[in-house]
Structures are given as structure tokens and as C-alpha cells.
Amino acid sequence: xxxxxxxxxxxxxxxxxxxxxxxxxxxxxxxxxxxxxxxxxxxxxxxxxxxxxxxxxxxxxxxxxxxxxxxxxxxxxxxxxxxxxxxxxxxxxxxxxxxxxxxxxxxxxxxxxxxxxxxxxxxxxxxxxxxxxxxxxxxxxxxxxxxxxxxxxxxxxxxxxxxxxxxxxxxxxxxxxxxxxxxxxxxxxxxxxxxxxxxxxxxxxxxxxxxxxxxxxxxxxxxxxxxxxxxxxxxxxxxxxxxxxxxxxxxxxxxxxxxxxxxxxxxxxxxxxxxxxxxxxxxxxxxxxxxxxxxxxxxxxxxxxxxxxxxxxxxxxxxxxxxxxxxxxxxxxxxxxxxxxxxxxxxxxxxxxxxxxxxxxxxxxx
Numbered sequence: 001x002x003x004x005x006x007x008x009x010x011x012x013x014x015x016x017x018x019x020x021x022x023x024x025x026x027x028x029x030x031x032x033x034x035x036x037x038x039x040x041x042x043x044x045x046x047x048x049x050x051x052x053x054x055x056x057x058x059x060x061x062x063x064x065x066x067x068x069x070x071x072x073x074x075x076x077x078x079x080x081x082x083x084x085x086x087x088x089x090x091x092x093x094x095x096x097x098x099x100x101x102x103x104x105x106x107x108x109x110x111x112x113x114x115x116x117x118x119x120x121x122x123x124x125x126x127x128x129x130x131x132x133x134x135x136x137x138x139x140x141x142x143x144x145x146x147x148x149x150x151x152x153x154x155x156x157x158x159x160x161x162x163x164x165x166x167x168x169x170x171x172x173x174x175x176x177x178x179x180x181x182x183x184x185x186x187x188x189x190x191x192x193x194x195x196x197x198x199x200x201x202x203x204x205x206x207x208x209x210x211x212x213x214x215x216x217x218x219x220x221x222x223x224x225x226x227x228x229x230x231x232x233x234x235x236x237x238x239x240x241x242x243x244x245x246x247x248x249x250x251x252x253x254x255x256x257x258x259x260x261x262x263x264x265x266x267x268x269x270x271x272x273x274x275x276x277x278x279x280x281x282x283x284x285x286x287x288x289x290x291x292x293x294x295x296x297x298x299x300x301x302x303x304x305x306x307x308x309x310x311x312x313x314x315x316x317x318x319x320x321x322x323x324x325x326x327x328x329x330x331x332x333x334x335x336x337x338x339x340x341x342x343x344x345x346x347x348x349x350x351x352x353x354x355x356x357x358x359x360x361x362x363x364x365x366x
Contacts, residue, residue, distance in 0.1 A: 083165025
């Protein structure tokens with residue numbers, strides 16, 4: 001099995017490289033309107049946004065920034081296949097403009113726009129990002145009503161184009177069966193509140209890049225890709241950033257396409273790709289190890305699992321996990337500045353034996 005990965009350093013307002021209805025899954029996180037680190041990006045070439053910010057017209061700036069994103073959402077609708085899924089990670093903003101402190105509800109504006117385009121909203125996920133700040137409020141003092149609750153969560157909005165996706169051919173059905181996830185992963189991943197993902201370091205050190213990346217952790221797209229696509233699918237990120245979605249697609253055996261306006265991030269993306277084989281295989285081994293721990297714990301309380309995976313020959317909880325196969329990565333090649341390819345083994349690596357003592361289930365960060 002091989003996958004191909006393309007990345008283009010231009011705006012995603014017109015994704016001419018992507019055929020209509022060719023993308024199975026979109027996983028992305030756009031710049032957040034009214035978050036100061038993105039002001040310059042939104043105002044670049046858009047005098048009306050710069051004027052609104054300069055003249056303290058917060059509500060107008062908020063709407064104009066979202067209007068700058070709207071053409072990209074329209075393109076996402078075009079390239080999504082029937083039954084395809086779009087996952088948009090976005091947080092709300094709080095800001096004081098002309099003495100008025102208020103919330104700018106980015107998630108509501110994106111939800112409204114994509115619904116208006118014809119995508120069907122599905123139950124969303126709240127990603128709770130723990131903060132190290134000792135004071136869990138904004139504002140001042142201990143006297144009401146002068147303080148405000150702290151935003152410690154972001155939204156993963158989920159949309160589908162049309163009805164459920166069909167898998168018709170024998171090959172499509174086989175790939176879907178092999179793309180299954182473990183029962184215990186399902187129980188964790190499909191919660192509407194995620195509290196187990198750590199944020200990732202966002203400081204940028206390269207002199208030509210912006211100071212912060214705005215990146216989400218590797219585990220976020222890696223999890224969504226396994227939940228909502230099958231091996232061999234095309235995954236799109238129209239706001240690629242440092243390439244986290246591309247890395248997750250590579251690790252999951254999916255093809256990918258990414259768009260990023262900031263060409264200064266090219267080296268960061270290529271560096272991530274060059275390191276992906278050992279990193280991804282470590283993550284695969286961690287999934288298998290966790291499953292072995294789960295099996296051991298079930299057997300310890302006299303609740304053995306009734307089914308057996310045909311590739312790994314270990315017990316699994318359901319019949320749908322019998323054909324599950326996680327292909328390890330063999331080689332990764334950067335073909336040019338815009339294309340990379342990954343080759344995978346068609347046979348599974350033996351799962352590692354779990355330790356006898358309790359283990360800490362830490363997640364990988366991107």
C-alpha cells in the first residue's frame with residue numbers, strides 16, 4: 001500500500017488542484033477571527049478589515065474576517081464527496097474593543113455558514129484544553145460582576161455532505177473492515193467532550209515564520225481520521241500550518257492534500273514528513289500495546305473477549321474488529337517541494353507485550 005501527499009503554498013479560495021467530490025474527509029483549523037495573533041493575516045490586502053480594527057468596530061471586523069473565510073468553505077463543499085465529512089476545529093474569541101469586553105462566537109458563525117451551504121451538522125465535540133493558569137477567570141477582583149469565566153475549550157464542528165457514505169465494491173468493503181478501530185478506542189473517541197488531549201507547543205523559532213503556529217496536537221487529526229475515513233481515502237486540510245493533518249494522514253494510511261498561504265512553513269512541513277516513519281510506527285505500537293493492556297485487564301476480571309483478530313491473533317471485543325489491520329510504515333520519500341509518498345507493509349507487526357505493572361496512557365503530541 002502506498003499513499004501520496006500534496007501540499008500547495010497558496011490560498012485555498014480556489015483549490016484548482018483538487019477534483020470535485022474527490023475528498024472523503026476535511027480536518028482543519030482556520031485562523032480564529034478576533035484573536036490578535038491573526039489580525040495581520042486577516043487585514044493583509046483587505047483594507048476594510050484593517051479599517052474596522054483601527055476604528056474599534058469589533059462586530060464589523062468579526063464579520064469581515066469570517067467573510068474572508070467563506071470562499072474556502074464554499075470550495076470545501078465542492079471537493080467533498082457525497083457522504084464526506086468536514087471537521088472544523090475552532091475556538092471562540094474574547095476581546096476588549098473600545099472599552100467593551102465581549103465574546104466573539106466563531107464556532108456559531110462557522111456553524112451557520114457551513115449549514116447555509118448545505119452541509120448537515122452532526123453532533124460536535126468539545127475539546128477541553130487544560131490551562132496552567134492558577135486563576136480560572138478573566139477580569140479583576142473578587143466583587144461581582146467584575147470577572148469572567150475563562151475559555152478552556154474549543155469546538156470540533158462536524159458536518160456531512162448529504163447522506164451516509166456508500167461502500168459498494170468488494171474492495172471498498174474490505175478496506176472499510178481493515179480500517180476498523182478497537183472497541184475501547186470507540187468508547188473514548190466518540191465522546192462529545194475530549195479532556196485527554198494536551199495542547200501542543202506553538203512557539204515558532206525560525207526567523208521567517210510567524211511567532212506562533214496555532215497548531216493542534218497530532219492526536220486530534222489522527223483520531224478524527226480513524227473515526228471518519230478509511231484507508232486510501234483523501235484527507236484535505238485547507239489551512240495546513242505546520243503539517244499536522246498531513247502527518248496524521250500518513251500515519252493512518254490515508255492520502256492527503258494541504259494548502260498553506262505561508263510558504264515560510266515549508267521547511268517545518270518537510271521536517272515533519274522526514275521524521276514520520278519512526279514516529280508513526282511508535283504511535284501504531286502504542287495503540288496495539290494499549291489494546292493488549294485492555295485484553296489483560298478484561299481477562300483479570302473474568303470477562304474474556306469473544307472474538308479474535310485474524311491478523312494479530314489477539315482477542316477483540318466485537319466481530320467488526322476481526323479484520324482490523326494497522327499497516328506499519330516502511331518508507332517515506334519527499335519527491336519535491338510539494339509532494340511526498342509513503343509505502344506501507346501489508347503485514348502487521350507483532351503487537352508488543354504489555355508490562356505487568358500499571359502503565360500511564362500518555363498521548364503523543366504533535
